[in-house]
Amino acid sequence: MSHIILNSRDNFSLGATVLSGQCFRWKESDGGYSGVVDGCCVKAFQYGDSIEIHGDISKGEEFWKKYFDLDRNYSAINDEIITLEPRLSQCETFSRGVRILRQEPFEALCSFIISQNNNIPRIRSIISRLCEKYGQKTGDDFSFPTPEELSAASADEFTSLGMGYRAPYLIDAVRRVLDGRFDIAAAADTPTDELRRMLLEIHGVGPKVAECVLLYGFSRLECFPVDTWIKKAMNEIFGNDSPLLSSPYAGIAQQYIFEYIRANYQRKK
DNA sequence: GCCCAGGGTGTTT
């Protein structure tokens, strides 16, 4: 069989999900979307509720269902979000179909260290160069490098990829993963509060980056990263003391808010 | 040419 077909539900939108600001390695590609996940280069298409995945599908159906979070009852979660915070009604409607991906933790950690005080097109291009230089060729793209593949890199090499002052931050993260001070394998079973403390020990990882790694790399859906866009939304839409913020699905709402405000915000004169 | 970006660190009040 040359491809996998997955069934989705609750208005899943493949395009809205992979092009949202939570990941940096997917791009539009003649009617579908191409990307590299866990070293597998694939091209995905959506036809109604069916998702077709072509390319390196060696990881099997379950892996991709989990990656796209296709089994979760998003309709019920959306209802809960609106009940907790009715002012997000428009926002939820606008962003409906977006899912929180289960990304590879190491890739999420590196990506969001690079993301700080940076814009999304630049983040994408820096990560693309990082993969091309240190990753493995897969299909017509490159895998995200492993910690081992980054182990010999110098800060100067990272700087030459355009990372600027973040280069030594990435060096520290790679070192901590390699020497076990940040144990990714053990992290899956580590409680969120403790995992957050461990992340914050990494140089260049502050509150926002830590929340992103928890949410996108470790599927801790209650985590709520606050970046410049979310701050704008909190000022204009729902304040900073909403009951939503302590919801177990605050992170999902956060993604809706992020997509909505970024698409609709008008800079004031 | 300027403002800003999925912010964090180090220093000064």
Next chain:
DNA sequence: AAACACCATGGG
């Protein structure tokens, strides 16, 4: 604890 300067780079 809160305010602030500074950080490297280039997209829009």
